[in-house]
Amino acid sequence: KEPAEAAMRYSDKPLRDSLLKLSSAAARKDAILLFKRILTFMGEGSYDEKRRANLALQVLEVGFKEPELRDEIFCQLLKQTTGNPSPMGESRAWQLLYWCCGCFGPSKSFEEWLFKVIDERAGPASSGPTRRAAHVCRRELDAICARHIPGRLPPIEWLLGQMQSGVGSSLFRTPLEELMSRQDPALQLEVPLPLVWLTSAVSKANGKGTEGIFRVAANDAQINKLRYALDTPGHLNYAESLCKTDAHVSACLLKQWLRELPEPVIPGSLYEEALATAGDAKAALALVDGKLDALHKRVLYFLIKFLRTFLPPDVQAATKMGASNLATVFAPTMLRAESQDALDMLSKSQTEADFVCTLIEHAT
Incomplete structure (x- = not known):
């Protein structure tokens, strides 16, 4: 029609x-x-x-x-x-x-x-x-x-x-490059503000002491409230009030922000190469350092550095989330296959997680 x-x-x-x-x-x-x-x-x-x-x-x-x-x-x-x-x-x-x-x-x-x-x-x-x-x-x-x-x-x-x-001014579903071009230089941030804000919010809400952090789902209504508060100019104080007592809310929104990037942290053009290096730390790091552009590399290392703060034994004892658990949760937010075939995606999910786990365990 x-x-x-x-x-x-x-x-x-x-x-x-x-x-x-x-x-x-x-x-x-x-x-x-x-x-x-x-x-x-x-x-x-x-x-x-x-x-x-x-x-x-x-x-x-x-x-x-x-x-x-x-x-x-x-x-x-x-x-x-x-x-x-x-x-x-x-x-x-x-x-x-x-x-x-x-x-x-x-x-x-x-x-x-x-x-x-x-x-x-x-x-x-x-x-x-x-x-x-x-x-x-x-x-x-x-x-x-x-x-x-x-x-x-x-x-x-x-x-x-x-x-x-103005049109298209959201912090979500927006390419990393565009977010950085719109970001206030006075902030002096090398990665987009939503990534900094959400990782900080998880930490402030005792994410490292929260069982099932990043794995347990938060209330959808609370996630949406936080999403729109963070995305509305002048509402950061309100956004902070929405997630200061429940780390799951900001943790879920962090995954949502990453998942909705038009180009994922590991670009689609490198998807197959990334999977081929799963389990091989030297090859995985060589791929990241040699083929990612500067901005995607900064975002990746910022995220990996944050996830590595959940690896100390006392933190894992509290969260029940080791490197492999974190990788399983974050792989779908960092990698995206061109194929949307459900069986194909399922068959590659473990290899995706293995690649991300390799980065979490070895990237510094």
Whole structure:
């Protein structure tokens, strides 16, 4: 299913019908209401930011809860980025589209059309801001559609913070290089702030005295609260309050942050070579030192140095997590096979863990 090409041009008028064929009159009515909300969100009138954020949240909630309307939402927002005479209005449409791409994906039958349109917008024929917005939208869709990372409905506080920061300003699902380019130089950090903050939070919450640290799952609601607090400017104190008594919360979010990197700590191009060195400390370290770029190497060694603090016998006695246990937990966050075949991934999981265990035991 695809929308009519003539309908995919910017309009400041309400829709009379849905852009796609929907199953019922009620669904078509909902589609018309959605477009009214999108128009108001994009408008340049005297609406305060909280009202805009509420409108955005209403659109996200519909898409999150009503799968039939997801493709319609993507169409409506792309329509408003096509031939829009207002740079501000177009920017807001892209921002809402970016949030939608991180919250829910399209139907399987709609993926090809949606990817094609967004890829065209990310091409050289588009302006710089449009290319950038389309690129980060595609990155979010890749995470949800190709890598099956679950979407999340964000709180309004996060939306308000993102409205101030611009499209694609999240600390999650963002390449290491981009995180470093946006990071305040005054922090004088050689690795991204989320990695420093989350590893520190685990330690402050007595992670080294917590049984099953990194293995035991934390409450999903608490993890999401911490995720969005950490990702909202000015909310670090609140973030600290959420995880100071439960190390599992920050430990789970650390794994989530690593797992959602578009390019893992060990890049996909080195995946097979890495597995070939499992159990061979000299070969594994030679691979890391000789083939990882400087940033990925710094991130890897920072993480390994942190994990090695859990190796002393008294810490292992408390956590019940030795090097092999840590490797089993962290291997899926540091390595990513190109194949998404479940049996293939399962067959390589032990070798992945062996490689990471080799690094934990021997990298310094």
